[in-house]
Amino acid sequence: MATKEGAHLQIGEVAERTGVTQRTLRFYEEKGLLKPPTRMDGGFRLYSEEDVRRVEQIKRLQSLLGVSLAEIKEMVDAEEVKMQLRAGYRPEADVAEKKCQLAKAIGVTEKQYSIVSQKAEQLAEMKTCLEEKLATYHGWMAKLEAVEPKAAVSP
Numbered sequence: 001m002a003t004k005e006g007a008h009l010q011i012g013e014v015a016e017r018t019g020v021t022q023r024t025l026r027f028y029e030e031k032g033l034l035k036p037p038t039r040m041d042g043g044f045r046l047y048s049e050e051d052v053r054r055v056e057q058i059k060r061l062q063s064l065l066g067v068s069l070a071e072i073k074e075m076v077d078a079e080e081v082k083m084q085l086r087a088g089y090r091p092e093a094d095v096a097e098k099k100c101q102l103a104k105a106i107g108v109t110e111k112q113y114s115i116v117s118q119k120a121e122q123l124a125e126m127k128t129c130l131e132e133k134l135a136t137y138h139g140w141m142a143k144l145e146a147v148e149p150k151a152a153v154s155p
Contacts, residue, residue: 008038008046018055025055033058063122071115078108 015022025045028034034054037045085101093101 008048009052011037011045011047014047014052014055017052018059020055020059028055028058075112075115078112081105081108 009017011022011025015025025034025047029036034051037047037051039045082105085105089101090097
């Protein structure tokens with residue numbers, strides 16, 4: 001279905017294109033993350049390309065700022081393994097047993113470190129992008145302020 005603004009997509013098409021469920025799209029709408037979509041006569045939701053871009057941005061932010069349930073499970077499981085290793089540590093154990101326990105602790109901690117490092121790298125990339133945008137906007141503002149007196153500029 002096309003309107004002046006362009007083609008509109010039904011909820012299933014948006015879900016397929018963005019990789020989220022229809023339930024997630026409704027949740028985003030309920031929480032105000034998406035504007036209420038226009039509706040067909042039968043009540044079917046119609047989404048614009050702007051809505052699709054917004055869903056993709058929401059997903060990107062979740063990915064950059066959040067941690068998936070699988071990653072949370074891995075982090076919690078790793079802590080549990082380390083607690084078990086500490087509880088089972090025996091000072092009188094031989095060197096080989098201590099090395100084995102320490103190797104397990106290193107392995108699970110490296111997995112945790114990898115998850116955190118990946119998130120930190122993604123956040124650093126996002127930060128750099130925002131810094132570049134801010135520098136551009138400040139440059140444009142400086143040019144505008146040079147043309148008109150500061151008193152004429154309003155928020």
